[in-house]
Amino acid sequence: MAGIPAAQPLPEAFQKSFLEAATYPKNLVHRTVQTYPGALHRIENRLDEAADRLFEPDTGVLDVPFRDLQLASGEELSKENIESRMELEQWLKVDLSIDQTGGPLPVVVSTLAKDPKCRLIYVWADHSRARLKISRKMLMLILTWHQVMPAYLDFMYVFGEQSDQPDLRFTGFREQTNLGLQFQRLAIPSLGRSGRQFQICYNLKNVELKARDDDNFVHDEWSIRQAAIHHQFDIEEGTTLWLLTKGSLDLHHRFKELTGKDARPEDKNFRTPEESFRASLSAHLLWCYWSTDDWRSYLRWLETAIQEESDLAVLGPRGAGHAHKYYRPQDVQSLQIWEEKANTAIMVLESNIDIMQSLTGFYKRLLANKEFDLGTLRSDDIDAFVAQINDIIHDFRSQIGRATDLVKVTNNRRELIMQHLESQSAERMEVLNRNLEKEAIVVRIITIVTLIYLPATFVSTFFSTDVIKYQGQDGGGNYSSIAMERWIEVTIPLTLLTLIFAWVSKSWAEKKRIQQEQPVQLQIRPQRIFQQAASQTPQQVMIQVPSVPYHAKWRFPSRQNTSQTVLPLHTLGP
Template sequence: MFTLALTYHQVMPSFLDFIFPFGQQEYAQDFHFSGLRHENYLNPLDKGLNVPELGRSGREIRLCYNLQSVEKSSGQADLPWLIRQTAIYHSFDVETGRSVWINVKGNKLLKKRIEEASKLSQLGSFKSISRSFAAALTAHMIFCDWAGENWRWYITDLEKGLQEVTRKTLSTPVNRLSSSGSESISIPIIPRTQPTLSVSHQETLPRPPSRPHSSSSQAQSTASERSFTSKIQFSPFQGLRLEMPSSLMASQLPNVMVGPPESQPGEKPKSNELRPGLQDEDNTSQQENFSFTDLQRIQYIEEKAHETLLVLKQNVTVLKELREHYRSTTEAADLPREIKSDCRTDIARFENRILGVERDLGMQQLRIESMLRLLADRKNLVSLYGILQYRGLQASESFTQEALRSIYNLDAMATSMHEIAEKTKQETVSMRIITLVTLFFLPGISIATFMSTGIIQFTTDNDGRQKRVFQLRGLKLYLAICLPVMIATFVAWYIVYWWVRRKDRSSPYAANDGKCSDKA
């Protein structure tokens, strides 16, 4: 149907260039194509198709162009605006005064404005050719006014979004990185001769942005780029020891003083006590949070700003071409005198109106260029060489502080384990002594207990001779009582052992240990 309508009205083929960007698309394609195309058939010797039955003399002014503007959109969550476009085709017959308008747009906004202008007689009357030409100029002004509206508020929202994301970069406190002495960090350990576990970590420090400096500073920067090795030694009965180069701590770990105070002989080291220089809370908690999401938001605003700048420039170019086209048309010798004389005021008003829209768009273009410069500066401040770099440095400092706290705790645990091992050693010696004494007296005590039961007795008869008496019934009674009690004792022990073992298996720690053993 659309192809049939274009064929019937003999629409210029270049109008299709402005139709192709429309349609349902997942991502906009060829959306920023813009321009103006025109064809004039004013010369009677070079006129177009003459069809009197349809009111076509063949002497026509044809043009097509597209414009873009910004409109409110409730479907946009981050920015409630959407850049929309419209494609316009117009032909005007200078002999019959017949006009053909084709407007393609995603909604009915421009259609409603044309209808309202027709009801209010803003388009004028169509009783003469000159009035029809003036009405065509008025319709063009409606489209041009639409292309120049709402940009002020759209750019204001962009500026507001930019300030909300980047304003905090100007008020973020940045602590000066302090440089300390040249001694390496060392956590004292209890002197023991035990095998240790060593973990080495090698890292290369990034080089800061280069700037002119002297030869001495060059040597320092070169030295700062050299890789360093941090070493942690651990022994169950010796504690921990961390060794790192002093140049790293002086430049990368500010406000950190490590190493607990040295304890006097006979004094127990304090496990959880830190030096005053080691902060208990993260220093970065006093600052605003910056993340990669902020950079993504800034990048989104920057893309929208560049898109806005491109659309403003395209609109200004199209409006300028439209104004110059009608100026050259009204100055053409083949244009009827009736239009030249009667529409002089309308043509001047049309040019002034278009120039006003161009000036407004030029002002908005200056605003968006200024915002882009501000955005570039703020983006550099938040990017790799700005706030995020500083935040990464402070995050490293925080991690180092936590690592040092963990090292101190592990050192205290190692000290406690050493003390427990010493006490266990003493208790083991005592238990050995008790066991030896028990084993020494156990046979005699057992025999004496058995002999005191009366099962075997030594008596003296009337003749004065010693006689040994063995009581079998007493032995049976002894075994009848002793063996069941013994069995009951073993059964009771096994029941308690089974219950404790089942309880241990049902605990989460035993389950985790079982998983670890299965993986091993």
């Protein structure tokens, strides 16, 4: 029966760092230029601001999957979903005891086992806009135990509870290389750490179909998802650490397939540092291939949706006698939304390319580093890794070209729809003008009739008053010839005078309008410059005419006489 493993002591600096895990990243043992006090203070402030939306306050839903491969005990695989800080300490094989020797620390921190050859820690949430299923204390303990560089926190801030889509424009690649022999001072033999290691962290993005609409594919919901990846590798011990943050468990399932029963032997073999290094490259490729998922389907969906929205703008007949779509400003807004989706896809694809180029560049520099002991042994693996990454980049560039063409097509069709909107507005104005012309004709007829009948009406009304009376004259009855003669004598001349006055007024108004529209030439006379010659008497004056031609300008006064437009038309000679 195997006995309980004895606790192995840890370096005092590491013990102090562990006991102060709540102050991460101020408690890190190894400090770099990027972790000076001011920078650490800002990191801590950002962490405090993001804590409420980032971490899950309900301890009943905490869930952090661990997957350890090739343990020091001889086990090939050990996995567990950690749900509390106590379980986390037990899984990490942490042993805490009261110091009885009067040392500088009240509690002695020891370990019961070395680190596994490969460890995956998966921090996840139900979706990309939900809180992570981990508490702040648990995360600080994990980051402290593995001495993770604080730059990884920047990649985690895009997750957590939020109403808007996560920050898609954030992208980055961070590295920390400690390969020299001088870093052996950071070694922790009881954990199987040599101190000579490198750390990198980066993020990748892919697109996933969130919800499908069977009635109308245009209403399908797609979402761009992010993954934050941290990697450590000890070049002497060959131990590997993966710390992933994601809005679902899909990458965890893929890593299980990569290192499961049916996996390739070289992807799950960690017996030597060389084999561990090769397996780590396979994991990098796994994350990179994940970022290529569904981009082709997504761009095809965008193309089909844009065609559905705008094909009639290009192919639909226009003009009289043809039925055509009546466009609204909402159609322009819709195409603008589709164009922004295509531009976002281009931005995300370019950011993935930048990350992959940084990743290959890092391993190329690592291969050229003389302090990297595995360089000569694993150069072929790095070359193969770079070649596969370049294939992915080439595929991304083809998708970017496709999306760029889609943006151009969308922009052109949006402008075409705007022209259709202007054409529709012009057609409405033309109909309105025709109606106004008809109304103007009717008004003119009414005006003429009114001018003809107005004098007669006026005279009749005047004669019907008590001023003039013809009743009681000879002739009997109601008819009065004298009244009729007087009415005709007054009405006909008055009608003629009214028509003549109307015609004269109209002619005068048209003449005045024509005079206002005709240009008035303003001549600029040469200015005489009098100059007294030095050799002449003061009474002798010479008139000097400049040889520079003078420019005449035509001045067009506006009809309202409130402003004038000056236009140069021709040049007058001297």
